[in-house]
Amino acid sequence: MSNEKNKNESTNKTNEIGNAEKKEEAETEDKKSLKSMIYPIEPSTLYIDDLKNSKKAYDVTMDDPLDKSSDSKPKLGFFEPYKRLYAFADSIDMQLMAMGLFSALLQSALPPFVWLIMGNFVSISILREEGKLGLKNLTSDYPIDDQFAHSATPAFISMLGLSIAMFIAAFCQRIAWEISSIRQVFRIKKAYIRKLLLMDISWLESRQSGHVAAMLQESADSIYNGISDHLPMVVFILSYLLVNIGVCLYIQWDVTLFMCLAIPLLIISRILYSKWFANTMEEETKLQNKITNLVNETFNCITTVISFAAQKQKINKFEKLSAEHSKLTEERLRSSVVFDSLTQILLTELIFTGALCYGIWRVADNSPGRLCALAINMLYMCVTSISIGFHMNGATRAKDNAKEICEVLNEQPKIEVELASIDNNIDYVPVTRCKYRRQSMKFMGKGALHFRDIHFSYPSRKETEVLRGISFKVEAGEKIAIVGSSGSGKSTLTALLLRFYDPTKGAILLDGENIKTMCPDDLRGQCSLVSQEPVLFDGTISDNIRYGRLDATQQEINDAARKVGAWKFINSLPDGMQTRVGERGHQLSGGQKQRVAIARAVIRKPIVLIFDEATSALDNIHEEEVNAAIDLASEGLTTITIAHRLSTIKNSDRIIVLHEGKIVEEGVPDELIADANGIFHKMYNDQRLDQLTQQHQQLHQQQAKPPSLQQQMSFSPPPNMDPDQQRRAWARSSLGGNKKLGKSYSVNSMEKEKLKLPVMSKKKSERLDYKYSKVHSMDVKQHTDSMHDDDDLPGKETNFTVLKDLIYSYRTGLPLLAGAIPTTIVRAVFYLLICFQVASVLEISIAPDEERALQIFIVAAIYTALIIVKTIFEALGRIFIALYGHGFCKFMRNEMFRKVLRHGAAYFDEERNSPGRLVHKVINESSTLNEIMEQKLDMLIPGVVCSLFSIVCALWINWKMALLCSFQFPAYFVIRILQIREGTKRQRQMVDEEKKAANLASVVLANMSTIKAYNLQSHFYNVFCDALKPVSQCMQKQSLISALVFACQYSFTYILIAITLHFGKVMMLANEISVFDYMRVVLLTQFGANFFSQLIASVSDFTKAQIAAENVMRVIREPPVDMDNLSEEGLRPKLEGNLCLKDVSFRYPSRPIVPVLTNLNLKVRGGESIALVGPSGSGKSSVISLFQRMYNATDGVVIIDKYNIKSINPAYLRRCIVQVGQEPDLFSFTIKENIAFGMMESEATIDKVIEAAKIADIHNFITSLPQGYDTEVGEFGAQLSGGQKQRIAIARAIIRKPTVLLLDEATSALDSASEREVQNAFERVKRSTKTQCTCIQIAHRLSTIRNVDKIYVIVHGEIAEEGSHEQLINLKGIYYEMNQMT
Structure with a gap:
C-alpha cells in the first residue's frame, strides 16, 4: 500500500509539474494577447501599441493594465488629468483634432488683423477730414478724395479675404471637434458598460446602481461638452489673446503691457477659484448621486412603496436630500457670481479704461487709427478673456468626470481577468479588454x-x-x-x-x-x-x-x-x-x-x-x-x-x-x-x-x-371568449404586439427560416425587414411602432406655452425673477457704453493738447463710476437668475417625484412609465431645465435689451449706415430659424434614443447576476452598442448643421464689416457721415449683433427646454386614473377586518379585455383566517391587490366593514392592511429603517423594531452582525440572503400590527422550522391586537394553510371550491388532487 501511495504521489507531482509548465506557457501567451488589446472601437479594434505611439491610453500613467506588480502609480502633473479626456481617441480622432486645433489657431489669429486694417482706414479717414492725407505714389495735386478712395479699396479687399478665410477656419474647427468628440464619447460609453459587464459581482454590489448608471449618461455628456466645446474654446481664447497681444505690442508696446496687467491677475484668481470650485462640485455630485439612487430604487420597488403607504416617507427623504444639495449649490452660485463680477468685470474694465487714457497720450499724436485698432483689440481681448471662466469651469467638470470614469475603467476584476492557468485542451479565447468571450463551449466535462x-x-x-x-x-x-x-x-x-x-x-x-x-x-x-x-x-x-x-x-x-x-x-x-x-x-x-x-x-x-x-x-x-x-x-x-x-x-x-x-x-x-x-x-x-x-x-x-x-x-381561454376576441384583447394590451410603448428586444439567429420573432401584429411584422447576423451572434433590434407614447413624438410642433406655464407654476421664485429682470436690463445697457467710450477716445485724440488732459480726466472719472455701478448690477442680476434657475429645477424635480408617487399601480404597469424612463424624466429632464434657466436666461434678457438699444442708438446717429449694419440681425435670425427647424426634430429623436440606451443600462446593472450566469455579457454589450448607433447618427447630422451655423455667424460679422467699410467710404466721400459716427454705428451694431446671436442661440436652446418642459408638464399634469395615493380625502374609520368581494370582475388596465376575475364573491369575517389556492395565474394575487386597493375592480364592489373600499383614504387603508409578498423588496437603508419602513419615526421606536424582529425570528441574526440594526442591507437588500430578506419583510409587517394581514407566499423562502416559528408569530400578532387580525394567505405549500378557517380554490378567476381543509379533502375535488401531490 505504501509503495502504491508513493507511486501515486510521484505521479501526481509529475503531473502537477507538467500542468504547471503548460499553464505557465498558456498564461504567457494569453498575457501577450491581453497586452496587445484594449477596449473596442467601432467598427474595428483599438490596440494599445497604437495608443502608446500616440501617447494615449485609457490609463494616463501608461501602466500595463495586466501588471499587478506595480502597486504605486506616479503622481500626475497639472495637465495630465486632462489627458483622460482624450484617452479614447484613435488615429482618425487625432487627425480630426489636429485639424480642429489648426483651424482654431487660424480662426483666432485673423480677427486682430481685421481691426488693424480698420484702424488704418480710420486713420486715413481722419487725415482726410483734416486735409492732411497724402500718398507717396501720387502727386501732391491729386484730389484728396481720390487719394482716400484709392487707399480704402485695398482695406476692403483684404478684410473680405480674411472674412472668407475665417468662415472656412470656423467651419473646419467646429465640425472636426464635434465629430471627434462624438466618436470618443460613444467609445467611452461602450468601454464603460463593457467594464461594468466584466467587473465582479462583489464590486458591483459595493456600488449603488443609480450612481453607476448616472455616470454613463451625465459624466459622458460632461466629457462630450468638454471635448467638443470647452477645451477647444479655451485653446481658441488663449491663442486669440496671444495673437491679439502680439498685434497690440506691434501697435504700441507700453500701452499693451499696461493692459496685460489684468491677464496674470485673472489667471491666478481663476486657478485658485477652480480648486475651490472642484471641491464644491465633488460634494454636490455625491449628493446628486444619492438623489438619483433614491429615485431609481423607489421606482424599481414601487409596488412595495405603494403597499406600505410609504410615498410621503420617500418624498420627505427626497426633499431632505434635495435641500442639502440645494444649499451647497446656492453657496457655489453666489460665490461664482461675486468672483466673476469682481475679477472679470470690475478688474478688467478698470484696467481697460486706464489703458485707453494712457494710450491717448502715447498714440494719438502719431496715428488716431492705430489708437482705434489698439482700443478695439484690447476691448475684444477683455470681452473674450471674460468668457474663459465659463469654459474653464466646463473643462474642470469634464476633467473630473473623466477621472471618475477612468477610475472605473482602471479597476481590475479579481475573478474575470486573473486566470491562474489555462488547460491546453480547452479551446478558449481569454478574457481581454478588446473582445468578448464567445458563447459556445467546445469543452464539456462530466460534472463531478x-x-x-x-x-x-x-x-x-x-x-x-x-x-x-x-x-x-x-x-x-x-x-x-x-x-x-x-x-x-x-x-x-x-x-x-x-x-x-x-x-x-x-x-x-x-x-x-x-x-x-x-x-x-x-x-x-x-x-x-x-x-x-x-x-x-x-x-x-x-x-x-x-x-x-x-x-x-x-x-x-x-x-x-x-x-x-x-x-x-x-x-x-x-x-x-x-x-x-x-x-x-x-x-x-x-x-x-x-x-x-x-x-x-x-x-x-x-x-x-x-x-x-x-x-x-x-x-x-x-x-x-x-x-x-x-x-x-x-x-x-x-x-x-x-x-x-x-x-x-x-x-x-x-x-x-x-x-x-x-x-x-x-x-x-x-x-x-x-x-x-x-x-x-x-x-x-x-x-x-x-x-x-x-x-x-x-x-x-x-x-x-x-x-x-x-x-x-387548463390555461386555455375561457369558453365564453372566442379566439378572435382574445387575440384582439391581447393585441391592444401591453402584452400584445400592436401596442409598443417602449423598447422590445428580439433575438436574431443564424438563419431567417429558423428564427421568426414577430413582436408586432401580423401586418406590421410583414413590413419589417429583419437583418440576420452571423453564427453565434445575437443582434437586438429595437422596434418602434407608429403609436409612440406622448414623450416621444418626433414631429410634434414646439411652442413655449408649456414652458410659460411651468415658469408660472414656480410662484415662490417669481420675486427672484422680478428682481432679475430690471437688474439685467440695466446691466445690459451698460454693455453698450463701451462703444461710446472708444468713439470718445478717438475724438479726444485729435483734440488740442491744452484740452486733452481735462477731457481724459472727465472721461476716466465718468467711466470708472459707471463700471462700479455696472459691476453691482451685474452681480445682482446674475445671482437672481442663478438662484431662480436652480430653485426652478429643484421645484420641478420635487413636484415630479411627488406627482409620480400619487399614481396607483396601473400607472407603473405602462411601458412608458418603466423605472428607467421615470428616472430619466425626474433627474435628467429637470437638469436640462436647470441648465437652460441658469445659463441661457442670463443671455436672453441682455440679448433682447442690447439688440433693441443698439439699433435705436445707431438709427439715431445715422440711419443709413445703421440700416446697412443692421442687416446682420435678420441674417442671424434666418440662419438660426433654419437651424431650429431642422434641429428640433433631430433633438427629439436623439432624446428618445438616449432614453432607450439609459433604460437598457439600468436593466443590465440591475440584473448582472443573471447576465453573468448565462454568459450574456457579450450579447448585452452588443445590444447597448446598437442602442447607441441611432444617437451617434443623430448627433453627427446635428453637428454638421451646428458647424455651418457657427461658421456663418462667426464670419458674417466680419464680411459685413468689410461691406460697411466700403459703403462708409462712399458716405464719407458724400459727407453723409463722419468717421466718429461711423465707428459708433459699427461698434454699436457689432455689439448688438453679438448679443442678438446669443439671444437666438438661447432661443434655439430653449427648444431643448421646451421638449423637457413638455415631458415635465405631462408628468405633473397627468391626473391619477383610479386613485390619488397622496390624497388626504376619504374616511378613516376604525376597521375590524370584515372583507367582502361582491360580484367582482377585474381586468388589468394594461390588458383591458383579458379577464382575470369574473363575478367573484368572497366573504371574510373579522379575525378569520382564509387561504387562497389554485394554479399559477388564476387570480389569487389579484384578489390580494384589490383588498389593498392597488387596483380598482373593473366591476362589482370591494367592501371592508360595510364601507366601499373606494370611500376610505388609500394611505390609511394600507396602514391597516399589510402585505408580505413572495419576492420582498428591501431598500438601501439600515435594517432598522427597513423594518420601520412607511411608519412615522415616533411610531417606530427601536424597542418596537426589536420586538418585531424577535417575532420574525431575525433578531439573533441581526445582533450577530458587527453593526447590528444599523447594518446597511445594500441596494435591493443585496447583502442578505433570500430567507433573511423575507424575515425582515415579515418583521416590517408585524411592527405595524395590522387589522388585515395579506400573505402572498410569505414563507416560501424559509425552511420548515423557521416557517413554523413565523406562522406562530403571525398567530401571536393576531392575538396581540385589540381586534383580532384578519389573515388572508396565498400558498402553494398546502401544509401551511391546513389550520385556516376556510380555503378558497380559485381557477380561471372564479371560486371553484371553498371550505375547511377537512371539507375540501372529503370533497375529493381539485384541492384533494393538489394535496395528493404534496
Missing part, C-alpha cells in the same frame, strides 16, 4: 464536483463567516439536495460554484480541476442556474428562453418549453412564443416566470443543473409537472437542488443539511427521515399532512363527479 474545506465571508461583511469548512463531493450525474435554515449558506454555495465570488479558504473542483483555473465563462457555460427570484428581460418569451443558449433554434426553444410544462400556457396566449413579457417579466405571473426561467436553463444542456428554490412560486400541480420534467431533463446530469419544500427533493440521491454554515447531516433521504433525532426528520414531519386528515379522505366521497383537474387547471 468537490467542495473542499470551503470558508467564505462576503466582501461587504468580512467579519461574518457565512460558510465554515464545508466539504462534500458530488459524483457526475448525481442528484443532491441542500437544505437548511434561512441564511445557513445554501445560496452562497451556488454563488461560489458559478464564481460570482471566490472562497476565502478552500477550493471547488469540477472534474478534478480547480474552478479558479478555468475561464469563468467556460465554467458558467457548463452550468445552469434557476434562482428563487427569476429575472426575465423585456422582450418575447422566445427571446428569454433563447438567452439560455443563443444559437438555439425555434424548435429547440419549443421543446424546452414543453419539457418544463410551460408550453400549454404559452400556446394559450394569442401571440404564443412572441408574447412580450414586459420589464422584469411583470406581465407574467410568478409561476409563469419561473417556468420560462427553467426552460431557459434546460435549453442550455449543461452538465450541472442548479435549482435555488426554483419551484417556490409554483402550485403543487405545476410543481409536480416541472419536477417530472426536470427529472427527465437532468437525467445523467449533476443536479444541485436547494429547497425548503421537501417534496421537490424526494427523488434526490443524497441530501445535505446545513446549519450556520456547516454540514450537520448528510445521507440518502430514507436514512435521514428514519433518524428520529435528526434535523431533517423534524423538517420532514413539519411538512407532512396530518395522518388523521388522510384517513378522512376515504370516509367521505363526493357523489357528483367534479370536473377533471385537467379541465379546471
